[in-house]
Amino acid sequence: MPQIFPKKANVLPILSLGGALLGGVALIFLVWYYFSPEFLVVGYQPDQPVAYNHEFHAGQLGMDCRYCHNWVENSAHANVPPTQTCMNCHNQIKTQSPQLLKVRESWATDTPIQWVKVHHLPDYAHFSHASHVNNGVGCETCHGRIDKMEVVYQAEPLSMGWCLECHRQPELYLRPNEEVTTMGYVHPENFVEINLARIQEEGIQPPTNCSACHY
């Protein structure tokens, strides 16, 4: 009986084995990384209607975060400042700037500025800013160096796994309450022990159960 397959078909088993192996490994890593929020959302930087510059206001002018985001200590929601806050200064400063045209329009017509939200959690995950800020989670830990961002982008994945890493080991991330809004805060040498002592003393128990965020 003649051969059905030529002799070079002998490499097929090795090829298919190697291919399956490589393909499997590649697939795992591709999915694992490229389908994760770390790849999909970190660095998200939409165009804003007004070219607001955090690097200038928070960085160079040294404004405290809470001047504009003034409900962050009291509310679950850290507010975006209304046009009123902008106009506190800009009715005197750079009143003719074309960049601020939309702000003045908003002020004149009583229509809010349509900011684009960068950090967007799905609404089945409830997040409270106040409970984090008042327990020593710095702005920087979750939002990155905002004072160096000309345009805000998402610095962290905000995935559930990322949240849980801190909730399981908060001592690696906490800082004193008075340093919460400090940008570029450097932890002291023994900050883990300090934090552990503080967690013990204040009874900080970051929840890792479903009902904490998902109700």
Added chain:
Amino acid sequence: MVSRHTEKKTPLAWYIAFGLASSMAALLLLSLAYQVWNGVGVWGNNQPVAWGWPIVNFVFWVGIGHAGTLISAILFLFRQKWRTSINRAAEAMTLFAVMCALIFPTFHVGRVWVIYWTLPIPNQMEMWPQFKSPLLWDVFAVSSYFIVSLVFWYVGLIPDLATIRDRSSTWLRRKVTGFFSLGWTGANRHWRNYEKAYLLLAGLATPLVLSVHSVVSFDFAVSVLPGWHTTIFPPYFVAGAIFSGFAMVVTLMVIARKVYGLENVITLDVLEKMNIIILVTGTIVGFAYITEFFMAWYSQVEYEQYAFINRAFGPYAWAYWIMMTCNLISPQLFWFKKLRRSIPVMFALSIVVNIGMWFERFVITITSLHRDFLPSSWGYFEPTLTDVTTFIGSFGLFFTLFLLFLRFVPMVAMAEVKGVMPEADPHYYDEGDGHTAESKVPYIQPAQEDNGRNEAGETRGGK
């Protein structure tokens, strides 16, 4: 004789049957698309009865599938040679029934697109499935059952595909079958490894058969519901699975042997033995029904007692009595040898049995749910059109696949049947051992070509 069916021109009847089956399968696709788009509310499930037909059909199809593995694995361990003529078709039936079954747990969830969350994959949520849930065990049980059945079936197919390859006359056919037969030459060494692998797979598949349907029964037995929370469920479900699965095999084989002229391979003796197994498992199932009733009375738990009174005399009494008639009474007819060997009787009874077993799952699922602890949450379940079309469509998928199998794959395990034929017996030449009483002329072997197959027969017979 067997390979001819895959070689000759496709008969018209096959096209007609395939057209029918595939249009039913299209109905399944439509129903599922409609359901996914509109939500599970298109089914008749309601608040007390949140598990309706989808689960009933799931258990029904998984049960059907169990006979195939029983025939190919358990009967292999028991060295039952009569299994050889039916095991290929029965295993194919398993595979297709499990495919049909898997549709239901996949689509009865409200959000099918996140069903991969049931798999333990490391993910960005750092979440894992709940390993305490029998529904998760179902995922593992049924998926490994499908994979093992597929491997088992394919391993069994390799020598037969080689036969088809060697008989093939066209270039494409030779390439395709040559590819799938993986270079099988039927060498002695091939056969020895093959037999060992087959035995190991049979040994692995046997506990799998018993555990898979037990796991399916845990879906019910692990809950707290009166009528569900019973320790008898695992063996009783398995017995029911074998009962319904064998009935399905009989239904299919009665038709196949007639249409394909396999009366000399799938003999009446084989069918009779299957009917005996139907009788045995049917009686086990009947015993379980009576035990459940006894235990309900004996338990002195009013909920348990009411659950069973409700089954027999409640709003679903009709389903209960259909189940009792079909499953408890009808298989008892097989005590009569005449009925057991009558093709029309066994054909009718096998269908009756499957109707009964469908109703068994219906009764267990729905009558226990629709009236339980709180009378304020009593309801009534009525299937909708989508329920019905999905179920009919699953039959369409099953028969589509089964017809494709009949057309393209040898439906009888040729190598195995040859191994149990008298010619394969090394003692065939001996006189007075009962094998060759009628003929003293030694059978002349076509010496070279059949060596491999004789080896198979020897190893199989000799272990």
